[in-house]
Amino acid sequence: xxxxxxxxxxxxxxxxxxxxxxxxxxxxxxxxxxxxxxxxxxxxxxxxxxxxxxxxxxxxxxxxxxxxxxxxxxxxxxxxxxxxxxxxxxxxxxxxxxxxxxxxxxxxxxxxxxxxxxxxxxxxxxxxxxxxxxxxxxxxxxxxxxxxxxxxxxxxxxxxxxxxxxxxxxxxxxxxxxxxxxxxxxxxxxxxxxxxxxxxxxxxxxxxxxxxxxxxxxxxxxxxxxxxxxxxxxxxxxxxxxxxxxxxxxxxxxxxxxxx
DNA sequence: ACTAATGTTGTAGG
DNA sequence: GCCTACAACATTAG
Numbered sequence: 001x002x003x004x005x006x007x008x009x010x011x012x013x014x015x016x017x018x019x020x021x022x023x024x025x026x027x028x029x030x031x032x033x034x035x036x037x038x039x040x041x042x043x044x045x046x047x048x049x050x051x052x053x054x055x056x057x058x059x060x061x062x063x064x065x066x067x068x069x070x071x072x073x074x075x076x077x078x079x080x081x082x083x084x085x086x087x088x089x090x091x092x093x094x095x096x097x098x099x100x101x102x103x104x105x106x107x108x109x110x111x112x113x114x115x116x117x118x119x120x121x122x123x124x125x126x127x128x129x130x131x132x133x134x135x136x137x138x139x140x141x142x143x144x145x146x147x148x149x150x151x152x153x154x155x156x157x158x159x160x161x162x163x164x165x166x167x168x169x170x171x172x173x174x175x176x177x178x179x180x181x182x183x184x185x186x187x188x189x190x191x192x193x194x195x196x197x198x199x200x201x202x203x204x205x206x207x208x209x210x211x212x213x214x215x216x217x218x219x220x221x222x223x224x225x226x227x228x229x230x231x232x233x234x235x236x237x238x239x240x241x242x243x244x245x246x247x248x249x250x251x252x253x254x255x256x257x258x259x260x
Numbered sequence: 261a262c263t264a265a266t267g268t269t270g271t272a273g274g
Numbered sequence: 275g276c277c278t279a280c281a282a283c284a285t286t287a288g
Contacts, residue, residue, distance in 0.1 A: 003266055032283070058267080075267055076285080088285090106284045108267060117268090142277060151268085158266055207266060208287080227266090248279075250264075 002073035004125065004156030005199035006210055006218065007058050010079055014100070014213035015053040017081055018062065022049050022096040030090035032107040033077075041113060045069065045093070057121045057155030070115050074108030081213045100213075121155035125192050128154070134185040137177050144180065145173035146247035148192075157192070160205055160227045163252045165192045167226045172260045173244075173251045198223070226252040 002010075026045040028034040034041055048064040055061070060071040060079065071079060080101045085092070091102030091111050102111060123132070140147055147153050148162045157165070166173055168191035171184060180188070204210060204218030207228070211217055221228075225235050230243035230252060239256040 006266070072267085074283095075265070104284095105286070106265090106267095108283070108285095110268090140276085146278085149267090160266055205266070210266070249267095 002058055002075075002077065002210070003158035003161050003205075004055070004058060004196055005161070005202075005220065006204035007055050007060060007073065007156070008200050009204045009212050009218060010073070011053055011055045011060055012212075013216070014060075014079055014081060017098065017213070018050045018053050018095075018100070020050065021098070023047065023064075024094045024096060026094070027092045028090060028111065030104070030107050033090045033102065033104055033109055034111050041111075044113060056118055057124070057151055058158070059118055059121075061118070068114045070110075070112050070118060071102065072110045072112075074104060074106065074110065076106045076209070077102065077104040077109030078209075078211060079213050080211075080215065083215065120152050122151065122153045123155065125154045125156055126196055128189075130186055130189050133189045134182055137180060137185050137188070138182075140177045142177050143173065143246065144171060144175045144177045144188075145249075145251060147177050149247060149249070154192075156196075159249050159251075160207070160224070161192075161195055161199065163227045164225060165195045167253060167258060168195055170257050172258045173246050173253055174260060226254060228252070 023045050026042040028038040028042060048066060051063040053062050058072060062069040080103060082098050083101050086103055088103045088105045089101050090104055093100040145162055148157050169188040171188055199220040202218060202220035205221040206217035207221055226241050229241045231240050234241055234254040234257060237256045239254055241252055242255050244251050
C-alpha cells in the first residue's frame, strides 16, 4: 500500500485526530510488526501524550511528550481511526478520545520506538533541489530504477512512482545513473516532484486495498500511465507498454518513449 | 499449483 | 564501500 503519497495521505488524515491525545494503553500481538519486547513497548507508550504526527520517507513518525514512535506500513499496513478490529489487527492504541488500529495482513510493516533506520534515509524527494539531485544522481554507478528505489538515496519513492516518474521523464529504467545528462536529470527531478504532488492531490493509489486512516480510497491509480498497464497502448505513442524485471521488481515502461 | 503483489533486510559474490 | 542477485518474511488474488 504505501509509498510517499499514500503515507502522506494517511498522515494528513490521522494527524489532526491525534494531536494532543493521550495514549491510555497500547497492545501488540505480532512478533513481525513489533519485534522485541512487545509488552515493554506498550508499557513505554501508556500515559504518553501525542505532540504531532509527520511523515519522513515512507515512515509515519509520532512525536510524544517523551520519545517517538515510528510506523512503517510495509506492503499491506493500514492505520485506522475508530475502526473495528479484524483478524489482521496487530496494534491497538486506546486514546483518551477514540482508538487507533494498526492492521496488516502480511505483517511486513513495523511499529518501533525511535528506529535508527530513519537516520539512514536520504533526502525528501519533494524538498531536494535540482543541483543536489543532479550531483547525487550522476555520482552513482547504478541503474536508475534501483537507485531511485533505494531509500538512502531518496526517501519515499517505491515501485509505482519510480515507474511513473521514469515514464514522465522519458528515461529507460535500466539507464546508468552516472550517464544521465544534466538536462535529463533536470527532467527527472521535475517528473518525480510532479508525479508525487499529483498523486498526493489524488490521495494516493489504491491498487488493492489501500485506504487512509478514515477508510477512504485514493484515486491516483486511474491516472497511472505505465504501472499495471502491460500490453496496453502507451498514452503518448500507442506502443504497447512493456513489463520487465529490474532489481527483482516488476517494471513497466514504454519502449518507444523510454529508449536506452 | 503457481505467480506476483505499493517493502525491507541480510547474505554472498564481484 | 558500492553494486547485483537472491532468499526470506506472511498473506491474498488471479
